[in-house]
Amino acid sequence: MTTDLLAPFKLNNSIELQNRVLMAPLTRCMADDNLVPTQAMVEYYARRADAGLIISEATIIRPDAQGYPNVPGLFSDEQIQGWKKVTDAVHANGGKMFAQLWHVGRVAHPHFFDGEVLAPSAIGIEGSVPRMRELTYQTPKAATTEDIKGLVADYVKAAENAIEAGFDGIEIHGANGYLLDQFLHFASNQRGDEYGQTPENMSRFPLEVVDAVIAAIGAEKTGLRLSPGAYFNMDEDNRDKAVFDYLLSELNTRELAYIHGGIFDDSMRFESLDNQTISEYLRTNYTGTLVGVGSYDFDSAKQAISNNKFDLIAIGRAFIANPDYIEKLKQGQELTAYSDEMLAELV
Ligand code: FNR
Secondary structure, eight states, X not given: OOOOTTSOEEOSSSOEXXXXXXXXXXXXXXXXXXXXXXXXXXXXXXXXXXXXXXXXXXXXSSGGGOOSTTOOBSSSHHHHHHHHHHHHXXXXXXXXXXXXXXXXXXXXXXXXXXXXXXXXXSOOOSSBOTTOTTOBOOOOEEOOHXXXXXXXXXXXXXXXXXXXXXXXXXXXXXXXXXXXXXXHSTTTOOOOSTTSSSHHHHHHHHHHHHHHHHHHHOGGGEEEEEOSSOOSSSOOOTTXXXXXXXXHHHHTXXXXXXXXXXXXXXXOOBGGGTTBOHHHHHHHHOOSOEEEESSOOHHHHHHXXXXXSOSEEEEOHHHHHOTXXXXXXXXXXXXXXXXXGGGGSOO
């Protein structure tokens, strides 16, 4: 069986994508000092509107969510207006766009805001903020249940702001060692209350966020990114699999727009996941629409989708190197190779 990745795909009853190739969320650190998207960002995203769905760079839900310089936010009016220009330009070019909602938890740094660094437990990470080596990470404060309530409310507010800003939906960033992921792994969650110790408890806060966002904007507009295998700002623990088994069994009843793996290379196998890759593990345990990602090219993605490994592909670095990625595929043109130096400029 072959699958045409460039043919339209019905995501659900309210969203149809022009093709199955998504632009992965890609942090570029180019918002202005009020964390407002700039005109260069409007043009950058508009150029990529022929992707099936653009997922925005991770966008912080409130000030203490910040761990990197000049990342955009979705909590001030100015930020909403800035994003409106982006979504208008993407829509004018025929595209669709979700906002990725982000809180980095213990990867935050108080250099960027007034207040404490919040995480499930008071367990810090080694190292320092990228590009700002003098800012070493701090031991976070374990969030109180009051803090957790406030966080859920702020995810909802950011989701509502995203809709006001014209996004077609949102992706909750539950991957890559950031706040929600920190609740889901034993290495970062050592709480003794109803948010720790058991799969049900460790899944509680992520599910509260998912349910509250669904109640606010609808499940068909809500996607979720997850990293069941620990690979970034996180240590692997063989007990984590039971947490994700439970979480996914719950998510199977929610009718989300999709679940998206969070990984850089999907050939990586995780001992903690019975030696499966991220997409294998998610496909086995999740019954809804699955987005594959991680060092795929168009041909390997096509093969994986034909073999029913996942339903949609997200492409990251190749979309940085090739604003015209989709057009080049259609024309059979050679792609420009990605290099890290390309991150210096928004093209
Ligand atoms: C990323 N990635 C990422 N992931 C995420 O969930 N939110 C983000 O904001 C970012 N930011 C980001 C910036 C840069 C410069 C890179 C290279 C990657 C991960 C990204 O979405 C994707 O999972 C990986 O890049 C793997 O896909 P590719 O690049 O192999 O197609």
